[in-house]
Amino acid sequence: xxxxxxxxxxxxxxLNIGWxxxxxxxxDMGLQLNINFGFILVVGYDFNAVYLINPGLKFRFNSxxxxxxxxxxxxxxxxxxxxxxxxxxxxxxxxKF
Numbered sequence: 863x864x865x866x867x868x869x870x871x872x873x874x875x876x877l878n879i880g881w882x883x884x885x886x887x888x889x890d891m892g893l894q895l896n897i898n899f900g901f902i903l904v905v906g907y908d909f910n911a912v913y914l915i916n917p918g919l920k921f922r923f924n925s926x927x928x929x930x931x932x933x934x935x936x937x938x939x940x941x942x943x944x945x946x947x948x949x950x951x952x953x954x955x956x957x958k959f
Contacts (some may be wrong), residue, residue: 873935875902875914884922894920894929904937912937918954925958 878900886892898916903909912935920929933950 872905873902873914874905875900878902878914878916880916890924892922894918894922894927896920902935904935910937920954927954927956929954 875898878898880896880898880900882894882896884892884894896918898914900914901911902914904912915934915936916932918929918931920927931952931954933948933952935948935950
């Protein structure tokens, strides 16, 4: 039996700073690297102000993009279990229209 449970969080980050850079391999392909830092408000089991580090990597081909997005969230009492650190990993898919 594990100590994990499912719950939802709403995260709002109205102001973050970051860096983004795109490397072009040729006319059709490129790589985008970015990272954001800042404070966010988390609403879930309770209400907290925590900080976020959010690196991302995207591969671009013409107007299509696929990438990996990681959110590292640190703060006190982020859940009912009093975790202080969360790492969320997401796959991003998109395109320009």
